[in-house]
Amino acid sequence: GLDETIEQVQSALETPLLHPKLFHRSNSSLRPPKGILLHGPSGIGKSSLALQVGSNFESNGSYHVKRIHCTTLQSQTSFVGQAEHRLVEIFADAQKPRQGKKGCLLILDDIHLICPRREGMDLGMDRLASTLLALLDGMKSGTATNTRDSQSSVSNRFYPTVILGVTTNPGSLDPALRRPGRLDAEIEVPLPDEPSTRLEILRFQLELLGAETKFSELEWLSLARLAKGFTGADLKLAAKEALRNTLLLSGGERKMTLPIIEKAIRSTKPSAIKAVTVEVPRVPWSAIGGMEDVKGQLRDAIELPLNHSETFQRLGIRPPRGVLLYGPPGCSKTLMARALATEGHMNFLAVKGPELLSKWLGESERTLAALFRRARLASPSVIFFDEVDAIASKRGGNSSGGGERLLSQLLTELDGIQQSKDGSGREGRVVIVCATNRPDLLDSALMRPGRIDRMIYVGVPDENSREKILELGVRKSCAEDIDISRLSKNEISGGLSGAELVAACRDAALKALEDFEENENGSVDPIITTDHLLTTLTGMERQITQEMLDFYATFQ
Structure with missing residues (x-):
């Protein structure tokens, strides 16, 4: 589902990697791009895409691809100079000409971990970020930073090294990293927002798992529409959940039904909202x-x-x-x-x-x-x-x-x-x-x-609304003869907000429980009566004053 983005990334990398001599003409002031930033939400497939691009360049044997997990560098910042020394070694190795190779693609996964915004940054991270920026500045015209003589300079002249940085949030990066001359281009990996793209990913993931699916195109499309907001990782998780449920229900068979996949998709929360949403109960x-x-x-x-x-x-x-x-x-x-x-x-x-x-x-x-x-x-x-x-x-x-x-x-x-x-x-x-x-x-x-x-x-509930709120509040444990209609009259519950009415129902339930414990005979459960609710409603202090209501009336 990411073919278009893969082509876009490859196109951006091809010019500096495949045609470095274009930038070395004596009359040209054009400089080759040093790096590209690949970004998108977690689980969208950025790392997989970067590896696929690297594999495409590596497939003909002409290019060296090196992938670095920046988490390992971040973990070394507690030891003074260790992370910086390791980063220098990585860049030197990437820019070292290799027999039969025409250049190097250096993939820095989770690059935000080694070059975050400077606010609140500790000294170790500040040194590491400064080292990365200095190394990027030292990558001039595809020439290695550690050349020692003219002979090595000539041999390295057309051995380009290009950085492919990967991050979930470009806003968390130090702005200095994103300026022209360092990471020159930024490419966003889009969410599969078209149902046809989600359909392709879901079908692919189910095939990888060996699931047997015999659905019509309309049924596949309905599943894809149900998975709105899903990343590739979300669809993979839903596919695994569907297969797990299928194996449990069928005793080991992999023949999948539409309801099982629908249930798996509904139980999977999109990654895009996990970090900011609260757990919200379904409220009809x-x-x-x-x-x-x-x-x-x-x-x-x-x-x-x-x-x-x-x-x-x-x-x-x-x-x-x-x-x-x-x-x-x-x-x-x-x-x-x-x-x-x-x-x-x-x-x-x-x-x-x-x-x-x-x-x-x-x-x-x-x-x-x-x-x-x-x-x-x-x-x-x-x-x-x-x-x-x-x-x-x-x-x-x-x-x-x-x-x-x-x-x-x-x-x-x-x-x-x-x-x-x-x-x-x-x-x-x-x-x-x-x-x-x-x-x-x-x-x-x-x-x-x-x-x-x-x-x-949204004002205070009227008499009809109060009656329905009270019915909902006590419906599970009220006496059959409870007079909700009387309790919802203005002289008893008028002026109470919905939250206060719910609180009154809760207090009435506690009073019913107290009476039950005092007179317990083991024959019945606690029951909320009219008297219980009447006591709590009349004793409830009104938080909404007439002055407040007059203010809202004036505002309207």
């Missing part, structure tokens, strides 16, 4: 009591464009990029976002605004950019910003420079969200959902059309 709309108006608005804003993307495209309607949920605390804003991702079959990436703030200059912006990048890789996806006012407050006044830079980065990322190239509207879709208790603090630039398109008020 039915798990949220009431709030039907809010649910309907969210469905119209997010689910409808996803499920009817072709109609939206035909009518020229651009679906919303972002939604703001605002309202008093404890009114299910976070739960709504989780249910939206669950029902829309989208990957869910959640982050609290304060978690993005860092004392290191530029670190917050890099974290935010990485979050959006992972969301695009794992699309269709939902990015949920809880407490968004922490990173998107109004500029000027008392706002800090760091806060303004982070807001500018957020606005840039929102403007950069693109629909998929094929126009399907689903593959490549990234939706932003923000939640806040203080919408008045948000910068107006965030709320303009094209960024946060919809604002939805």
Whole structure:
């Protein structure tokens, strides 16, 4: 599934390796590329691709290929000078002419481990990074750095050495490494975002495992679409899981069924979101009591464009990029976002605004950019910003420079969200959902059309919603004659948030357990009665004041 990228890397390497004399003409100021940076998310196949490219150059016996795992160099930094000495030896060996060889390709796997950004770097790593930069600067026109006389200089003149650096995150590298004259070109290994590419990889992995698969092309395509956001490593893991389950269920036979592969794919989490997503339970709309108006608005804003993307495209309607949920605390804003991702079959990436703030200059912006990048890789996806006012407050006044830079980065990322190239509207879709208790603090630039398109008020539940929340809260252990309708009246539970109602149900269950232990006769289980719930509801202190409700009414 990476044929196009392999060809791109080989093409970039061929000129300095196969035609070094082009750069040595006396009247030419052109210098050959010294290195290429290959980057992409973990598990995408970067190392395998680098090895394949190396194998292609090695196949005719004319080129020497040397691969270095930078983890071994990193582990030697605790001994003064050891890692630097070893790195010098590696470069000297790579640039040493060999009988019958025309040049050398030096692959540095996980290059970010030996040349990371300088912030917070210890002295040993700083020395190693400086050594690498010096060695790259010493690679001039394909000539070895340790030539001792004119004769050796002539023999080395057309023996080029090119670096192929491999990393998961180019942003973690020292910027000095990425400037022209060191690593001159950067090539990203893309996620297999086309279903046909994922189909090819999945079929290949199953064939390698010896699985027997007899599926139609439509069935294969349905599996590929189910594996949205998967890397090659994710597909390999799903294939192994499917084969393992097949062997267990069939007693050793390798004939695979469609449901088994589907189950394996669903149980595999895409690598692209593992580093930033929280463990989110599957939350259907039915798990949220009431709030039907809010649910309907969210469905119209997010689910409808996803499920009817072709109609939206035909009518020229651009679906919303972002939604703001605002309202008093404890009114299910976070739960709504989780249910939206669950029902829309989208990957869910959640982050609290304060978690993005860092004392290191530029670190917050890099974290935010990485979050959006992972969301695009794992699309269709939902990015949920809880407490968004922490990173998107109004500029000027008392706002800090760091806060303004982070807001500018957020606005840039929102403007950069693109629909998929094929126009399907689903593959490549990234939706932003923000939640806040203080919408008045948000910068107006965030709320303009094209960024946060919809604002939805999530208020305290009405009587009907309170009844449904209480029913869900006590349904497993309540008395048959419990009067939920009475308990949901305004005079008893009015003004309580959804979180407070759930807490009241929990307290009622504890009271039922206490009564059961006092009067235990071994014949029945604890049962929540009307009196238990009435006591907890009337004793619950309201956290949402009338002043707060008046503020939201004015804001609306």
